[in-house]
Amino acid sequence: MSLLPVKIIAGMGLFFTLAAGVYMIKNHQRLYGHDPELPRETSGERVYSKAQLWIIWALLVKGLAFLTFFI
Numbered sequence: 384m385s386l387l388p389v390k391i392i393a394g395m396g397l398f399f400t401l402a403a404g405v406y407m408i409k410n411h412q413r414l415y416g417h418d419p420e421l422p423r424e425t426s427g428e429r430v431y432s433k434a435q436l437w438i439i440w441a442l443l444v445k446g447l448a449f450l451t452f453f454i
Contacts, residue, residue, distance in 0.1 A: 386454050393450035400443050407440070 407414060415433050418424060 390451055390454060393447050393454075397444065397447040397451050400440070400447060404440055404444070407436075 415429060417429075
């Protein structure tokens, strides 16, 4: 019973994190497209940035899901 506030907060965080993932998918080109202020940016740099962001997002979802469902 004492962990109920943690589960509620983690559940809300999980909901908002999943919503942020949907937002990132829907606005993919605007968020990850070519930046005119960085004309020398290579596609490899953009892929690295995208991969880093999605890995952090996935780890956050995993941690919040654990706190929500398994504690």
